[in-house]
Amino acid sequence: MNSLSHLNHAGEANMVDVSDKSMTLRQARAEAFVVLSEQTLALIMQGKHPKGDVFAVARIAGIQAAKKTSDLxxxxxxLMLSKVEVTITALNEPSRIHIETLCRLTGQTGVEMEALTAASVAALTLYDMCKAVQKDMVIESIRLVEKRGGKSGDYQVGTND
Incomplete structure (x- = not known):
């Protein structure tokens, strides 16, 4: 890359002008993990968590976060997102929750930040919902898993590293 695209001629931060870019299908997937105790995970999975359906609230929070990324x-x-999906899966060994997000649109700029924001906020919401029963949970490995479309091309974890 020859120049920093978020700097203007005076070296000041500014929003990149994407008006000359083509409208193309763009998609990104991101993930995060929340490591928690077996007891906390069991409460969630058995529907006995005192705050209710933890996964449903985290899923909605992730979707809302993707839609509000430019505010954050x-x-x-x-962006006018055409698809936001948040999938939350309980994993038993070790005890943790996997969050995977998908953001898609037809537009002039990518959706990586929206997918990453959705994964981050879903993980933070899980933490917030569960902190009353466990405070030492760990949010880890928030990362871009896949990106498709745009001038810089496609990216997938493990194939472009």
Whole structure:
């Protein structure tokens, strides 16, 4: 890359002008993990958690976060997302929760930040919902898993490393 795209001619931070970019299908997947005790995971899975359906609330929070990414991340473009999906899966060995997000649109800029924001906020919501029963949970490995479309091409964990 020859120049930093978020700097103007005076070296000041500014939003990148994407008006000359082509409208193309763009998609990104991200993930995060929440490590928690077997007891806390059992409460969630048995529907006995005192705050109710933890996964449903985290899923909605992730979707809302993707839609609000430009309000949270400076210089991010507001996007008209056509798809936001948040999948939450309990894993038993070790005891943790896997969050995977998918964001898609036809537009002039990518959706990586939206997918990452959705995964992050879903993980934070899980933590918030469960902190009353366990405070030492760990949120880890928030990362972009896949990106498709756009000028920089496709990316997938493990194939472009």
């Amino acid at each position: 991340i400076p210089l991010c473009h507001p």
